[in-house]
Amino acid sequence: MWRALAHGYLEVQQDEMRGQREQMETQNKFLVKQAVQNQFFQMLESWQDVIEQVMFQDRQGRGAFTLLADRLLRELSPIIRDGEGNLIGAAERKQLILHVYGKLKRDREAQIGHYFRLLYHTIRIVDMSHSLNDDEKKDFVRILRAHVSEPEFALLFYNCIHPDGEKLHPLVEKYDLLQNMSERNVA
DSSP, X not given: OHHHHHHHHHHHHHXXXXXXXXXXXXXXXXXXXXXXXXXXXXHHHHHHHXXXXXXXXXXXXXXXXXXXXXXXXXXXXXXXXXXXSOBOOHHHHHHHHHHHHHHHHHHTHHHXXXXXXXXXHHHHHHHHOSSXXXXXXXXXXXXXXXXXXXXXXXXXXXXXXXXXXXXXXXXXXXXXXXXXXXXXXXX
């Protein structure tokens, strides 16, 4: 009888411990997911701060991105067409785009480089998270995409073509970050 009571008591204790362990694992997963979410939103806020600090000519923030994208488009439009107005060959066009965008990026590296590095790391945090499933990752990148303006999409497009964007490019494709980009903003 004593053995039966002790055995029953041990089984109850083991069941309680299993339940506590499962509860701790669930809580731990929740805390890890919450940490990723907090880090994402902090980085998103930092990214917005970087956007506000970008200056070009007499504009700041998103207005500066508009001028930068317009300047790039103005410089590219006439040189990617032949004398009859037809687009030049893809290889030659890509080289001209790389040259013109590369010059713009070099001239504005402190601001544009910081913008793209922070964008890359913000997406990377989501992508590398083991606590988020694929749908949750896509939802986070959709939130980020909703913050991107048309001129920023254009610059992001050119950055992905440029060798400096080789790490960001696969993430842009994976999460379809350019989905909302208007083709009228690129040459």
